Amino acid sequence: EELAARAKRLAELVAQNPGMKVEIQLGESVVGGGSTPGQSLPTSLVCVSHPRLSAQALEAELRKNEPPIVARIERDQLLLDLRTVFESQEKIIAGALRRIAEEFGDAAAGNATGA
8 A cells, every 4th residue: 555655664764864763653633523433444653762752752852943843642652643644744853854864863872981
């Protein structure tokens, strides 16, 4: 499916950043209100984490981006729902996560003593 391929592509871009951990999960997008309250569609979710940031802190950093990036948090995991992202926006998301990775660094590198 197209969403799964896009999720894989975005996950591969994000995983190149130091400290970023990425996995793809199957999930659901809730659609509509009004005549279709609570109806859902299957989707591919990109789950992103960083050892120095909670899901809430990572989400806050994404909202600071220009343009702001809105993700969702479920069970202490930051999730990007590719059903709600235009293909042209994927590089913007990858760039924002690269900036965050550079700003907060890699926890393993931060613990190195160099002795």
